Amino acid sequence: xxxxxxxxxxxxxxxxxxxxxxxxxxxxxxxxxxxxxxxxxxxxxxxxxxxxxxxxxxxxxxxxxxxxxxxxxxxxxxxxxxxxxxxxxxxxxxxxxxxxxxxxxxxxxxxxxxxxxxxxxxxxxxxxxxxxxxxxxxxxxxxxxxxxxxxxxxxxxxxxxxxxxxxxxxxxxxxxxxxxxxxxxxxxxxxxxxxxxxxxxxxxxxxxxxxxxxxxxxxxxxxxxxxxxxxxxxxxxxxxxxxxxxxxxxxxxxxxxxxxxxxxxxxxxxxxxxxxxxxxxxxxxxxxxxxxxxxxxxxxxxxxxxxxxxxxxxxxxxxxxxxxxxxxxxxxxxxxxxxxxxxxxxxxx
Amino acid sequence: xxxxxxxxxxxxxxxxxxxxxxxxxxxxxxxxxxxxxxxxxxxxxxxxxxxxxxxxxxxxxxxxxxxxxxxxxxxxxxxxxxxxxxxxxxxxxxxxxxxxxxxxxxxxxxxxxxxxxxxxxxxxxxxxxxxxxxxxxxxxxxxxxxxxxxxxxxxxxxxxxxxxxxxxxxxxxxxxxxxxxxxxxxxxxxxxxxxxxxxxxxxxxxxxxxxxxxxxxxxxxxxxxxxxxxxxxxxxxxxxxxxxxxxxxxxxxxxxxxxxxxxxxxxxxxxxxxxxxxxxxxxxxxxxxxxxxxxxxxxxxxxxxxxxxxxxxxxxxxxxxxxxxxxxxxxxxxxxxxxxxxxxxxxxx
Numbered sequence: 001x002x003x004x005x006x007x008x009x010x011x012x013x014x015x016x017x018x019x020x021x022x023x024x025x026x027x028x029x030x031x032x033x034x035x036x037x038x039x040x041x042x043x044x045x046x047x048x049x050x051x052x053x054x055x056x057x058x059x060x061x062x063x064x065x066x067x068x069x070x071x072x073x074x075x076x077x078x079x080x081x082x083x084x085x086x087x088x089x090x091x092x093x094x095x096x097x098x099x100x101x102x103x104x105x106x107x108x109x110x111x112x113x114x115x116x117x118x119x120x121x122x123x124x125x126x127x128x129x130x131x132x133x134x135x136x137x138x139x140x141x142x143x144x145x146x147x148x149x150x151x152x153x154x155x156x157x158x159x160x161x162x163x164x165x166x167x168x169x170x171x172x173x174x175x176x177x178x179x180x181x182x183x184x185x186x187x188x189x190x191x192x193x194x195x196x197x198x199x200x201x202x203x204x205x206x207x208x209x210x211x212x213x214x215x216x217x218x219x220x221x222x223x224x225x226x227x228x229x230x231x232x233x234x235x236x237x238x239x240x241x242x243x244x245x246x247x248x249x250x251x252x253x254x255x256x257x258x259x260x261x262x263x264x265x266x267x268x269x270x271x272x273x274x275x276x277x278x279x280x281x282x283x284x285x286x287x288x289x290x291x292x293x294x295x296x297x298x299x300x301x302x303x304x305x306x307x308x309x310x311x312x313x314x315x316x317x318x319x320x321x322x323x324x325x326x327x328x329x330x331x332x333x334x335x336x337x338x339x340x341x342x343x344x345x346x347x348x349x
Numbered sequence: 350x351x352x353x354x355x356x357x358x359x360x361x362x363x364x365x366x367x368x369x370x371x372x373x374x375x376x377x378x379x380x381x382x383x384x385x386x387x388x389x390x391x392x393x394x395x396x397x398x399x400x401x402x403x404x405x406x407x408x409x410x411x412x413x414x415x416x417x418x419x420x421x422x423x424x425x426x427x428x429x430x431x432x433x434x435x436x437x438x439x440x441x442x443x444x445x446x447x448x449x450x451x452x453x454x455x456x457x458x459x460x461x462x463x464x465x466x467x468x469x470x471x472x473x474x475x476x477x478x479x480x481x482x483x484x485x486x487x488x489x490x491x492x493x494x495x496x497x498x499x500x501x502x503x504x505x506x507x508x509x510x511x512x513x514x515x516x517x518x519x520x521x522x523x524x525x526x527x528x529x530x531x532x533x534x535x536x537x538x539x540x541x542x543x544x545x546x547x548x549x550x551x552x553x554x555x556x557x558x559x560x561x562x563x564x565x566x567x568x569x570x571x572x573x574x575x576x577x578x579x580x581x582x583x584x585x586x587x588x589x590x591x592x593x594x595x596x597x598x599x600x601x602x603x604x605x606x607x608x609x610x611x612x613x614x615x616x617x618x619x620x621x622x623x624x625x626x627x628x629x630x631x632x633x634x635x636x637x638x639x640x641x642x643x644x645x646x647x648x649x650x651x652x653x654x655x656x657x658x659x660x661x662x663x664x665x666x667x668x669x670x671x672x673x674x675x676x677x678x679x680x681x682x683x684x685x686x687x688x689x690x691x692x693x694x695x696x697x698x
Contacts, residue, residue: 072536150541184585187421192499217589221597236533237583238590240566245594248570252629256622263622270615273605280601
């Protein structure tokens with residue numbers, strides 16, 4: 001951790017960049033005084049914004065970059081041709097030890113490709129995964145992968161389980177988190193080959209963590225387990241389905257509470273309680289997904305995010321650095337992975 | 350359609366069987382007077398229940414079956430050994446023309462295997478799919494497959510698109526429904542091989558329907574398209590994620606509205622409006638998924654359903670028969686499939 005703690009920001013990533021990035025930092029100043037920011041982006045756009053936010057200007061430094069990775073750009077193309085982009089240079093700052101973490105709301109695939117190339121993966125990790133924390137009825141649940149790996153085999157899923165378990169211990173402070181694999185039924189006979197094999201491997205592995213077997217889509221909201229493991233395709237659909245359903249529910253609620261004078265009066269009286277509810281289900285409050293398995297902290301904010309959402313992603317990055325989460329993951333993953341290798345050898349050999 | 354319209358019920362399927370099946374029929378009597386029911390299940394359990402519901406007794410006939418397909422039973426085993434089960438005999442009644450549709454809350458995989466074996470698939474359909482209607486912000490959207498086919502290739506997805514389009518015209522009464530494939534981004538470069546190939550086939554096919562390209566998980570709630578096509582693994586996870594998120598939201602709402610005397614008073618005033626909201630998000634109101642692509646009407650109710658949910662599934666079955674939906678699908682699917690074959694030949698040859 002550098003002194004002061006430094007966050008590298010891809011100020012050009014996301015639909016509402018760069019304004020929302022500067023406003024987000026402004027929103028974070030009170031929460032994290034003393035944190036420094038490196039802003040990668042077009043100087044001529046960023047300078048006038050910093051003039052508006054004098055408080056941000058005093059803790060931020062602009063690094064002029066001209067190129068921007070497009071939201072529809074192919075990751076391999078971005079990796080090859082985007083060396084001077086705001087995204088790449090923001091990641092480079094972490095690689096060079098100039099910053100402790102990078103935050104971007106840009107193209108997910110490009111961010112993953114570049115972060116993997118620059119920061120490298122942790123020993124034993126074949127593919128990094130995107131993880132985030134969901135609010136549930138029981139508290140909070142970590143889910144991964146949320147979109148980095150479209151097709152996963154059993155070994156990928158097993159590695160995600162190990163990384164997710166360590167992450168939930170470090171971030172949620174749980175002593176012995178429970179882990180489940182997302183499937184379409186709790187019975188062992190259901191599901192695709194990868195989930196069945198991954199469950200069999202984890203069941204036989206004698207890993208020192210609590211594997212609960214299969215969970216279903218309903219368990220995301222109920223919080224049956226602390227860590228839900230899935231491939232990036234299913235995880236991304238589930239993440240966005242939660243978001244869409246929350247929006248639909250909010251719409252229904254708003255419609256109901258404005259449907260009659262009586263309902264409107266009721267809404268007025270219940271106002272403070274309803275505002276708390278709205279905050280609970282606001283996806284911006286849960287913005288900021290971590291790329292797990294990298295040798296460095298990289299946080300992805302939602303592409304369509306605004307200042308509030310991006311400020312939460314920045315907050316997540318600061319906390320991950322402060323709590324030395326990646327150092328913990330590195331250490332524990334190496335240990336679990338070694339145990340796992342030994343156990344698998346015993347089991348198969 | 351037989352006279353009177355006859356529904357065959359697997360009275361032993363589902364966690365709350367057989368009581369909920371009888372209560373469900375009772376709930377449906379006013380909505381669908383004149384419909385007759387064949388109840389397949391253990392006579393010694395069903396007879397005392399019918400004594401309690403004299404109105405049901407007058408329109409129902411018990412067919413004694415001893416065997417019950419277990420919820421964890423492997424479909425292939427159920428198909429081989431369950432010939433005398435309530436599920437199988439209920440399907441047989443449709444195959445023999447004794448009933449117009451079958452409804453079951455039992456083991457989905459077994460129901461699909463048996464229904465496929467007894468009723469056969471429509472010409473041109475390789476694999477039937479489970480379809481249901483979701484409430485959305487714009488109205489209603491059909492989604493398929495919801496769990497019949499864990500792994501799907503591009504041809505399966507294309508057939509689901511054609512079946513889903515016809516279904517939404519017949520059931521939602523839309524003249525020219527829009528169709529989208531569920532993916533993890535709207536860009537063509539994202540996603541797995543099957544969705545990319547399926548989208549390319551549909552884009553090039555010149556089918557007489559409106560293909561919108563890719564949609565995401567958020568589009569399920571927003572109702573961007575009228576038909577969402579996906580594989581059974583992803584679809585099942587999405588379906589159950591909607592359910593879990595709705596439950597979480599209801600829990601938050603209840604907690605908020607009982608958190609203070611003021612909030613409780615507000616809830617009282619807004620009571621009627623909130624009850625309507627609760628009905629909107631109650632999954633039991635949307636129970637009843639159709640197996641599309643079969644030569645007969647087979648409706649699946651949720652395994653954990655109660656009388657209210659099962660009565661909706663029975664209602665769906667009655668409506669599907671009354672509106673001759675499967676006849677329409679058969680005709681239109683044959684036409685679209687022929688057009689598609691011609692177009693594909695032109696496109697590839």
